Amino acid sequence: MIECEGLVKIFKSEEIEVVALQGLNLSVKQGEMMAIIGNSGSGKSTLLNILGGLDRPSAGFVKVGDWDLLKISDEQLVDYKRNTVGFVWQNNARNLLPYLSALENVEMPMMLTGKVDRQYAVQLLEWVGLKDRMHNKLHQLSGGEQQRVAIAISLANRPKILLADEPTGSVDTQTSDLIMNIFRHMNKELGVSIVIVTHDLTLAGKVDRVVAIRDGLTSTEFIKRNPNLDLAANHGFDHGSDLHEVHEAYVVVDRVGRLQVPKEYLHALSIVDKASMEFDGEKIIITAPKSLEG
Numbered sequence: 001m002i003e004c005e006g007l008v009k010i011f012k013s014e015e016i017e018v019v020a021l022q023g024l025n026l027s028v029k030q031g032e033m034m035a036i037i038g039n040s041g042s043g044k045s046t047l048l049n050i051l052g053g054l055d056r057p058s059a060g061f062v063k064v065g066d067w068d069l070l071k072i073s074d075e076q077l078v079d080y081k082r083n084t085v086g087f088v089w090q091n092n093a094r095n096l097l098p099y100l101s102a103l104e105n106v107e108m109p110m111m112l113t114g115k116v117d118r119q120y121a122v123q124l125l126e127w128v129g130l131k132d133r134m135h136n137k138l139h140q141l142s143g144g145e146q147q148r149v150a151i152a153i154s155l156a157n158r159p160k161i162l163l164a165d166e167p168t169g170s171v172d173t174q175t176s177d178l179i180m181n182i183f184r185h186m187n188k189e190l191g192v193s194i195v196i197v198t199h200d201l202t203l204a205g206k207v208d209r210v211v212a213i214r215d216g217l218t219s220t221e222f223i224k225r226n227p228n229l230d231l232a233a234n235h236g237f238d239h240g241s242d243l244h245e246v247h248e249a250y251v252v253v254d255r256v257g258r259l260q261v262p263k264e265y266l267h268a269l270s271i272v273d274k275a276s277m278e279f280d281g282e283k284i285i286i287t288a289p290k291s292l293e294g
């Protein structure tokens with residue numbers, strides 16, 4: 001569904017050039033629900049904005065469904081944004097119209113594509129638990145309820161992928177759990193792929209696969225050991241828990257064999273620009289460069 005290879009994004013201004021993504025690889029399957037984690041500035045939002053068609057990649061390869069996002073025309077991009085991807089932001093004011101009711105808000109994107117389907121709009125609001133409130137104006141709803149309307153809106157045009165940037169960033173733990181359950185339900189019910197960007201490890205623990213981004217590259221991949229642990233996630237897997245408790249961690253190796261060694265490891269061994277590497281038949285051992293004079 002999503003294929004990124006060697007994806008590069010450079011932001012240029014008069015004084016500086018920032019390489020936000022420096023050859024990132026990522027693959028997401030149809031129907032998968034996964035999370036992307038990373039520190040502030042690691043490139044998460046940049047990646048999501050490219051996948052959402054809000055920003056153009058600089059180089060590399062990125063395909064979503066049938067669309068090649070490097071080659072897509074401006075006209076096709078409008079179609080892509082309306083029909084292929086849905087977006088949920090932390091600050092939901094971006095997709096909501098305060099003077100309209102919840103139902104009218106969900107029908108708005110449908111109107112833009114000329115395909116209003118009231119029954120489906122009501123169904124979406126039922127799935128997010130707001131059927132009883134559908135005729136309320138947005139300002140009559142709480143922040144958490146508005147976020148749930150935003151999820152219904154993002155799915156109005158039946159996108160194949162839902163992109164969520166810190167979707168639970170400004171709600172309490174209870175609402176955050178509710179929102180994650182809604183995502184899971186939508187994922188199962190509609191088969192929509194869901195990519196959640198977050199720096200909340202508790203939240204990341206509730207999906208099957210987590211990919212960590214470091215310095216604009218995918219560095220580590222965590223895969224759930226036992227999907228049935230979902231149950232555990234809902235009952236007590238909570239604050240302070242570490243992703244490692246339910247996920248197996250893997251370092252990402254790209255097609256040509258590159259992998260990213262964590263900075264702290266390199267620092268601990270005073271490895272700066274080169275290292276020695278040995279293979280003992282079972283393990284690959286990386287050490288500080290062995291002196292040639294030795």
Ligand SMILES: Nc1ncnc2c1ncn2[C@@H]1O[C@H](COP(=O)(O)OP(=O)(O)OP(=O)(O)O)[C@@H](O)[C@H]1O
Pocket residue numbers: 011012018019020038039040041042043044045046047199
């Ligand atoms: N429009 C822009 N112009 C210049 N630099 C940018 C722009 N957008 C992002 N950057 C830079 O690109 C890098 C990646 O930023 P990005 O917002 O993708 O990180 P992030 O992982 O989403 O961080 P956060 O969790 O804080 O949102 C940062 O160094 C950031 O300063």
